[in-house]
Amino acid sequence: MNFLRNKVAFITGATSGIGKECAKKLAEYEVNLILTGRNEEKLNQLKNSLPTQTIAYVMDVRDKNQVQKVIDEVLKITQIDILINNAGLALGLEPIDEGNTEDWETMIDTNIKGVLYVTKPIFKHMKKRNEGHIVNIGSVAGKTAYPGGNVYCATKAALHSLNESLNIDAYGTNIKVSNIAPGAVETEFSNVRFKGDIKKAKKVYEGFIPLSTEDIANAVLCVLNTPPHVNIQYMDIMPTSQRNPYLLHRQKD
Numbered sequence: 536m537n538f539l540r541n542k543v544a545f546i547t548g549a550t551s552g553i554g555k556e557c558a559k560k561l562a563e564y565e566v567n568l569i570l571t572g573r574n575e576e577k578l579n580q581l582k583n584s585l586p587t588q589t590i591a592y593v594m595d596v597r598d599k600n601q602v603q604k605v606i607d608e609v610l611k612i613t614q615i616d617i618l619i620n621n622a623g624l625a626l627g628l629e630p631i632d633e634g635n636t637e638d639w640e641t642m643i644d645t646n647i648k649g650v651l652y653v654t655k656p657i658f659k660h661m662k663k664r665n666e667g668h669i670v671n672i673g674s675v676a677g678k679t680a681y682p683g684g685n686v687y688c689a690t691k692a693a694l695h696s697l698n699e700s701l702n703i704d705a706y707g708t709n710i711k712v713s714n715i716a717p718g719a720v721e722t723e724f725s726n727v728r729f730k731g732d733i734k735k736a737k738k739v740y741e742g743f744i745p746l747s748t749e750d751i752a753n754a755v756l757c758v759l760n761t762p763p764h765v766n767i768q769y770m771d772i773m774p775t776s777q778r779n780p781y782l783l784h785r786q787k788d
Contacts (some may be wrong), residue, residue, distance in 0.1 A: 537564055539762050545569040545606075545615045547596055547653055548622030550577035552722035553672055553755075556748035557619055560756050562587045566617070569609055571596075594621045597641075597650030606656045613665065617759060618657045620650045621672045623690075625728045639686045646690035650697065658701070661710050668711040670755055671698050674780075674787035675718045675771055681780035688780075692717075702768055711766040713758045718773030719783065721745040742785025743776035 544561050548554040550572035558568055560612055562585040569595040572578050578591040592605045609615065623646045626638035654669065661667030676684055677691035698714035725736035751772065758767045777783045 536760070538762065539617075540565040541567065542616035543567045543569065543613050544617035544619060545571070545609065545653075545657065546619045546621060547571050547594070549581065549591075550574045552724070553717075553748050553751045554619070554621035555581055556752035557621065557755050558585065558589075560619075560749075561754040561759075561773070562589075564756065564760065567613075569613075569615070571605065572622075596653055597644040599648075599652045602649075602652040603656060606653070610656075610660055615660055616667055618654065618661075618667070618669045619672065619755065620653060620669070622649055623672065625684075625687040625724065625754045626730070626770060627728065630683065631685050634686065636758050638753075642686055642690050645673065646687075647693050647697075650694060654701070658704070658710070662705075662708060666709045666712065666760055668713070669701060670758060671712075672751070672755075673698065673714045673716040675716050675773060677714075677716055678771075679779050679781075684780070696768070702766075708754050710762060711761075713767050715754055715758065715771050716750065716769065716771050717746055717751050717754075718771075718777045719743075719745045720748065720751055722748055741785060742787070746772065746774050 546554050546558055549558050549570040549636060558570055558581060565587060566775055567588040570578055570582060570589060570591045573595050575593045582589045582591040594601055594605045597603060624642065626642055639769055662738050671694055673694045674691040676688040677695035680688040698712055701712040721740050721788060725739040726733060729735040754772050
């Protein structure tokens with residue numbers, strides 16, 4: 536059963552990783568797409584590769600005015616049925632006393648404030664229509680902190696709490712709100728965290744089979760493609776080798 540045909544999904548951070556895979560997966564289910572991200576070239580490449588009606592906007596979720604302008608433009612031409620808050624990042628693994636405050640601000644501005652900037656106008660739009668589905672891409676780190684995660688874990692804990700609060704705000708409406716909380720997923724995440732140190736990033740995924748972006752996109756699809764009366768509010772998804780953010784069994788060579 537396809538409950539998603541002809542709906543419109545707004546995806547942040549769509550140029551790579553989970554966001555890109557979600558776009559591809561939803562296109563297979565005949566969902567029309569609004570793709571946003573900071574890299575215009577990658578956005579256009581993805582847009583041109585998809586079979587459904589797709590519009591792309593260069594947008595940085597940290598820029599409140601830019602976010603509002605893009606969403607206003609979108610709502611002049613179409614409704615938004617689905618919001619996937621995917622844009623997010625981690626920077627560094629230092630203990631709090633050695634942390635880089637600029638990295639902290641980037642994580643907070645992206646992972647918390649960016650989600651708020653995007654969600655507010657779209658939630659308001661969904662409330663007027665009395666329908667819609669918001670999917671927040673969180674992390675298992677939002678429930679259980681891990682060594683060196685400090686500020687990143689705090690931002691994902693905030694998202695976990697926000698997801699619960701949004702479900703309260705949606706009380707009495709047909710709006711669904713879901714938090715997909717992955718464990719170790721092999722994306723550009725670690726490369727970004729270690730600021731381009733590819734060798735260091737690759738070590739994160741050694742000795743076990745991590746989740747793939749397709750695994751997470753399938754989970755998002757599962758949560759989205761449900762009857763109107765079903766709201767999956769929270770989903771943990773981890774590799775079999777991982778039991779929480781810091782218990783990860785690695786095979787030795």
